[in-house]
Amino acid sequence: MSYVYYPGCSLNGTARECEESIQAVMRALGVKWTELEDWNCCGAAVATGVSYLLSLALPARNLALSERAESDLVTGCSRCYMNLIRSQHYMQHNANLKDNVNAVLAETGVQYSGKARLRHLLDVIINDVGLDVVAERVTRPLDGLQVAAYYGCCQGMWTYAQFDSVEDPTCFDRLLATLGAEVVHYPLKTACCGGTLSMSKREVGSNLIGDLLLAAVAADADCIITACPLCMFNLNSFQNEAGKAKGTKFHIPVLFVTQLMGLAFSLPPKSVGLHRNMVPPDPLYKKIAAGAESSGEAVAAGPK
Amino acid sequence: MNAQVCLTPRSEPVQVMKDPLGNSFEFCYQCGLCTASCRTAYAMKYTPRQVMNLLQLGCADEAVASGSGLLCTACYSCTFRCPRGVAVTDMMAAIQRLNLARNQAHRDIRRFYRSFMRTVERHGRFHEVEFLARYFAPNPVLLVEEIRLGLSLLAKGKVNLNPPKMASRKAMAAMFRKAEEIEGRP
Numbered sequence: 484m485s486y487v488y489y490p491g492c493s494l495n496g497t498a499r500e501c502e503e504s505i506q507a508v509m510r511a512l513g514v515k516w517t518e519l520e521d522w523n524c525c526g527a528a529v530a531t532g533v534s535y536l537l538s539l540a541l542p543a544r545n546l547a548l549s550e551r552a553e554s555d556l557v558t559g560c561s562r563c564y565m566n567l568i569r570s571q572h573y574m575q576h577n578a579n580l581k582d583n584v585n586a587v588l589a590e591t592g593v594q595y596s597g598k599a600r601l602r603h604l605l606d607v608i609i610n611d612v613g614l615d616v617v618a619e620r621v622t623r624p625l626d627g628l629q630v631a632a633y634y635g636c637c638q639g640m641w642t643y644a645q646f647d648s649v650e651d652p653t654c655f656d657r658l659l660a661t662l663g664a665e666v667v668h669y670p671l672k673t674a675c676c677g678g679t680l681s682m683s684k685r686e687v688g689s690n691l692i693g694d695l696l697l698a699a700v701a702a703d704a705d706c707i708i709t710a711c712p713l714c715m716f717n718l719n720s721f722q723n724e725a726g727k728a729k730g731t732k733f734h735i736p737v738l739f740v741t742q743l744m745g746l747a748f749s750l751p752p753k754s755v756g757l758h759r760n761m762v763p764p765d766p767l768y769k770k771i772a773a774g775a776e777s778s779g780e781a782v783a784a785g786p787k
Numbered sequence: 788m789n790a791q792v793c794l795t796p797r798s799e800p801v802q803v804m805k806d807p808l809g810n811s812f813e814f815c816y817q818c819g820l821c822t823a824s825c826r827t828a829y830a831m832k833y834t835p836r837q838v839m840n841l842l843q844l845g846c847a848d849e850a851v852a853s854g855s856g857l858l859c860t861a862c863y864s865c866t867f868r869c870p871r872g873v874a875v876t877d878m879m880a881a882i883q884r885l886n887l888a889r890n891q892a893h894r895d896i897r898r899f900y901r902s903f904m905r906t907v908e909r910h911g912r913f914h915e916v917e918f919l920a921r922y923f924a925p926n927p928v929l930l931v932e933e934i935r936l937g938l939s940l941l942a943k944g945k946v947n948l949n950p951p952k953m954a955s956r957k958a959m960a961a962m963f964r965k966a967e968e969i970e971g972r973p
Contacts, residue, residue: 492913496947497940521954523911528861529903531880532887536970538880540962541907565863587965591958636862649867675826675862683899687830687858694826720936759943 484611486516486602487552489545489567491560491712492524498560498712500756504741505559505604507754511620511745512612516557519548525566528678539580540587542570546599547588555600557607561711562678564603565637568645571601605710605740606646609654614661622749624663627774628767630743631704632656632666633695633718635711636675658740659708662747667702671695676714681721686728692717693725696733706736706767708743715739719761736764746771812878814871815839821865821875831855835865835875838882847882852891856883895929898922904963911959912951 494502509516522545530538546567549556558564574581575597585594608617632655647654652673656666676695681688695718699707709715715737722733738760745755746767757764821835828834832853833841841850850856859879866876886892887900902921906914919937923930940946953959 492951493915495912495951496915497945499945499947523953523955523959524907524913526907527903527913529900530907531861531877532857532883532900533904534966534970535877535880535884536966537904537963540966544962583969586969587962590961590965591955636860636864673864675860675864677826678860678862679899680827680858680860683896684830684858687827690830691826720940759945761939761943 485554486514486557486607487519487549487554488516489519489522489549489556489558489563491522491558491563492527493712493716494559497716498739500742500759501559501712501715501739503754503756503759504739504745507750508741508744508748511748511750512608512616514607514612516554517552519545519552519556521548525563527562527566530566536583536587538566539570539573540584542566543574543584543595544588544591544593546571546601547593547595549601550596550599551593555602555607557602557604559604559712561603561635561637562713564601567601571597571599603645605654605658609658610646614657617658617744618661621662621747623747623771623775625743625747625771625774626663627777628664628770629667629703629705630659630664631669631699631702631707632659632672633669633699633707633709633714634672635709635714636673637711655708655710655740659743662744664743664747667699667704669698669702669704671698676711676717678713678717681717681724685724688717689721689724689728692721693729693733696722696725696735697729697731699735700733704735705770706738706743706764708738708740710740712739722762734762736760736762736767738764738767811873812839812842815843815869815873816871818870820868820870821873824864824868825859826862826864827858827860831858835859835879838879839873839875842878847885851882851885851889853882854886854892856880856886857892857896859883895926898925908960908963909956910951911953911956914947914950916946916948917950 490502524541526538526541530541558567574584588594634652634655659666671694674695677688677691707718718737726732742755742757752758817836817840819836822828825835833850833855838850838855856879861876863876866874869875887897899922902918905921906918
């Protein structure tokens with residue numbers, strides 16, 4: 484299986500820890516890929532508010548580039564994935580729309596034919612690499628760690644429609660259980676974090692984030708695990724604001740899925756960007772070390 | 788492009804429309820599953836169900852001016868669940884688009900969208916620092932509110948000061964122009 488990897492814009496900036504952990508973990512799993520050459524922004528959640536055609540053409544250009552590379556296109560960002568699959572789906576069902584998109588794409592010298600194969604990072608890890616291979620790589624099982632698996636909205640609806648249940652996806656739970664973690668019942672697992680509202684409508688965004696954090700605290704989770712860089716940013720960066728909105732104080736670590744995998748693989752925390760998390764994940768290290776001791780495993784040194 | 792297509796993620800195209808708003812709202816039977824699925828409906832002047840109703844009643848201008856579209860996070864829960872195959876999210880995006888084009892939203896919100904798209908048009912990729920500079924410059928009060936977040940992001944090495952280097956960035960600007968030529972202004 485050959486892949487081209489589409490990191491997306493935020494993975495070069497505020498979601499740098501996601502990128503670092505994706506690269507480190509996929510290397511550990513033996514997945515080889517090259518970065519999609521000359522990729523562009525997918526339009527995020529903003530393009531639809533400005534131009535319908537651009538909101539489809541921006542993602543379509545990346546699809547067209549992956550067709551040229553003749554490889555599966557893997558995204559590390561759920562919003563990118565959603566925009567790409569939306570564009571692909573709409574064009575698949577409407578030739579007129581596809582013509583218009585291709586007329587726009589012609590300006591950059593590429594054309595979309597419809598052959599692109601889009602893959603989500605979790606899809607590749609779970610269905611191509613396989614949970615058995617992930618299990619083999621686990622050297623420090625996360626015994627005793629209680630995690631809330633937060634799928635996020637884009638994933639719940641568009642992503643998991645491709646390879647899991649739309650309303651009740653479970654593949655993320657299975658992956659985290661493979662790492663030895665205990666996945667708590669988290670009823671808001673596919674509820675939206677508010678996306679860019681945390682910037683453009685702070686009071687609404689903070690309220691939505693607060694709901695998600697409250698539910699994780701109520702479920703006794705030690706941390707929230709997400710697979711979307713925007714959820715990651717929102718849940719990490721706005722815990723103060725969310726606390727004010729809910730009349731409480733939050734301090735719960737939020738990790739990107741590959742960061743937690745890195746810990747279970749005994750990769751150095753720095754190599755998976757854990758020093759960059761806005762809410763320091765240090766309490767988790769102690770918990771993981773304690774869990775390892777109680778299960779009788781010799782741990783030479785904590786991940787610190 | 789005066790014909791816009793309205794699709795749901797799970798079905799065949801519902802209908803091809805001439806109206807820039809699309810018209811799959813005609814299929815809505817007001818069950819309210821969209822509003823029940825919507826996490827931001829509580830903050831909207833008109834909930835998604837009410838927006839669909841306004842569109843059915845020919846009161847699109849009222850729906851557009853309400854600004855409800857700006858609160859849609861495009862999570863697509865409503866669209867996936869709609870038993871009538873209405874592309875609710877695309878309808879919400881359409882009233883959002885018209886609201887912004889008619890300058891009905893607060894200028895900070897309009898600048899938020901404009902700054903984002905301008906940055907992508909210039910670089911082909913999103914550049915957080917340039918976006919924030921464009922967004923904050925005319926209203927430094929916003930900057931003061933965000934300064935703590937900005938500084939901690941900087942301290943964590945999560946601010947990329949270098950603009951993205953995309954080979955075809957000039958062609959990206961041409962793409963933006965071509966899209967506007969085909970589509971026209973909303």
